[in-house]
Amino acid sequence: MFNLKEIKSPDFYYNSLFYDFIFNFDKVRHHYCYDYRSIGEFERRADDINKFYDNDFRLKIVNILKSLNSRLCCGKRTLNNIELLKDRKTCVVIGGQQPGFLTGPVFIIYKILTIIKLSQYLSALLKCNVIPLFWNASDDSNFDQVNNFYLLNKKVKKINLALPEASGLKKSRRFSNIFVSEELIRQKIEEVKENLTPSTDFTENAIDMLDECLRVAGKSFYGEKTGLNPPNVLNLSSFFSAIILKLFSKYGLVVIDPSEPDLKALALKLIKFDIENYAGIYDAVKEAGENLKNEGYHSQIMSDVKNLNFFLDVEGKRRRFIEVKNGYFALPDCILDENELFEFLKSRVSQLSLNVVLRPIFQDTVLPVLAEVCGPGEISYYGQMKKVYEIFNLKTGIIYPRFSATIIESKIEKSIRKLGIDYEELGKDKSRIRKKIIAHIAGKDVEKLLKNFESDIFLKLSGLKKSLSFCPKNSGGTSSTGSYGTKESMESAGSIGSAFDRIERNFKKEIEVLGKKLYSEFEKRSDLISANLDKIYINIFPENKLQERIINVFNYINKYDFKLLDCIYDIVKPFDFYHEFLIIS
Structure with a gap:
């Protein structure tokens, strides 16, 4: 279906750090724990997991994943993969993203395909089970990041969700706290259908699949079970998870969602460590950022004040904890020292969400992460994280670039x-x-x-x-x-x-x-x-x-059917990191 053309032009590689990560890795190697180009490094990482990963997490994670993925009507292969995590030799390849509407820009699909392909490759290479896992970043905020859906024909067509339930949303609202009615989502799907041009033999199948995922997400939504929201209302992150599980069911993709209460409970020990060590963590991030800037790159993680690396959800908004003086932190109506703050948080774990510094630490604490598939922004983030991991006595998984492409019809x-x-x-x-x-x-x-x-x-x-x-x-x-x-x-x-x-x-x-x-x-x-x-x-x-940052995959599924995903999967090659032009023949 595709003829391939490798592209090296810097315009397709986002920023200078990412470009050097791909083409001049030796220049930036000192910022990362492992060399993603070396097969031997994957073997070394697997040994490190065997030495340092706390296997007591395995059964807890299996139960959390089984509950979540079953509610979303996952396939048998997904459930089988979850069961394999009980084995002490089983590792995961992970990647994540914010829950875009109808999966968001197509680069998210490329990331998932990379996760799946790399996990299968490493399973054969290391002779152990390696599970493809996708982190639905539902604890993130900023509704503008998931508010738009783009199609492409003779011109770019932007469909804005503009949901009444979402009106007035602030950047501090977690995605998992954005509730919408099934009826409104159904109306938006109908609007998408009207703008999928030309209408093809595949259009109805695509729309039917989305309608089915909407029903699944509505029935399985956690809030309905606990009475936290009225019937026929769901959040966008559940809908997103239902879609990607359906799209990649045959590959056994597993979804993990930080809004799951039992998963949040596992973060409490990490929260305590952050409260006790936030100053050193701040200094490590700042120093790494300055080192990157001195080398001619940019600093991805920036902060002018010493914050704790997590938020508290208060009336639907994420609140930061800012240091007001050494060891004391401000809440809306009081100031607490470190011990008082931890006691305050112990009964509010479900209201916590981790920031860009603590989230990957948590991920690599509770999961046996062999590699993390990352885009350019995440690779830049990890360029500042090596010393932070050392503070936690950890190493990152191998930071591995996702597949990047432009479809040329x-x-x-x-x-x-x-x-x-x-x-x-x-x-x-x-x-x-x-x-x-x-x-x-x-x-x-x-x-x-x-x-x-x-x-x-x-x-x-x-x-x-x-x-x-x-x-x-x-x-x-x-x-x-x-x-x-x-x-x-x-x-x-x-x-x-x-x-x-x-x-x-x-x-x-x-x-x-x-x-x-x-x-x-x-x-x-x-x-x-x-x-x-x-x-x-x-x-x-x-x-x-770049096309992959804007256009949604259903723009192409409408024209070429769901087999398009299998065709792209076939051309994703481990250890091939060029941006590819996928020229449709």
């Missing part, structure tokens, strides 16, 4: 061929490509001609300026008439020099205007350029972002 591939564009030349700067194409069609390099023209004019102006110099030097500093060195003559020469400078500036502006008009005229003469180039860029860089 046949109509787009045809446009690329028409314009004679090399795939490696494609980047976010569309104007550069446009100029090159126009030069090719015009039979000459227009930009070079204009630059030569500009140089010729400035050269002649410079010659004229020298030949008309009114201030020739002589030994006495004046001319033979004795008048050239006067104040008036010097001012006159300065005025003439300014006039030449003004002429040069005006010429430069006019040449720029001429260049734009020439390019515009060439484009008008050739609709092929503008129409095809716009079509290419809308597909490859929708909203001026």
Whole structure:
């Protein structure tokens, strides 16, 4: 189904740290616990798990996962994988993301496929069971991150949830606390259906699958069982989990959700450790961030104050604990010392959620994590986490880059061929490509001609300026008439020099205007350029972002059926980290 083209252009690798992580790992190796490129490192990590992982967590985790995944009507292979976690040799490959509407941007699907493929590869390599596990980051906040759904045809179509139940949501609201009615979600699914173009033989199957997942999520939602919410209401994170379990049932994907009360209870010991060691943790994160900046990268985790690394949910909003003085922390109505705070939190575990520092520590404490599949942002986060893990006497799992790709449909591939564009030349700067194409069609390099023209004019102006110099030097500093060195003559020469400078500036502006008009005229003469180039860029860089960061997978399932996922799975190759153009043949 696909022809593949590996792309190395930095425009497809997000930031310089991620680019060097892929292509120059030795430059950043000291920021990470393991070398993800080495098979021997996976064997070493498996040995480290056997030495340091607390196997007492296994049965508790199995029970939590079995309860959650069963409620979401998972497949038999998922349940079998959960049972395998009882074995002390079983490890997991994990990855996670916020619960996007209808799975969110397609990169989340790529991440899940990477988790599954790597787990199967490592199972064979290490001769032990390695389970694919997805962390539904329902404890995260910021509704704007999951509020939109994008489709793509001739233009980008944005569908905004804009749910009445979600109106006025603050960035501090946990996803697990965003409740919506099944009816409203059903209306949004219908809106998606209306915008899936063209309608195909696969459209109804896709919509039926989403409707089924909505019913499953509604029936299984935890709040309904405990009476925390009215009937026919669910949260978006449960719906998300139901969809990905259905999509990847045949592969035995397992979902874990931090909003599960029994899972939260396991974090209490970690919370206590954080209260006692928050200052050292803060210093470790800050120092690592400064080291990255000194090396020319960016600091992903930033904080100006010493916070505890968790939040308390108060009336639906996540509240931080900020140090007001050494060892004392502010609550809305009181100030508590470390011991008082821990006693206060012991009866409120279900209201706690961990931040970007403590969450991975918790994950790697309660789970036997062999590797974590990460995107560019997460890889940047982990660049600041090595010393934090050392404080907890832990190591990260192996940080492994997720599969990254751009789907090139046949109509787009045809446009690329028409314009004679090399795939490696494609980047976010569309104007550069446009100029090159126009030069090719015009039979000459227009930009070079204009630059030569500009140089010729400035050269002649410079010659004229020298030949008309009114201030020739002589030994006495004046001319033979004795008048050239006067104040008036010097001012006159300065005025003439300014006039030449003004002429040069005006010429430069006019040449720029001429260049734009020439390019515009060439484009008008050739609709092929503008129409095809716009079509290419809308597909490859929708909203001026990478396709995988915007467009939803159902945009493609609608056209190519669910078999598309199997086709992508087949081309995900362990230890191949290029961004791929998936050219549909």
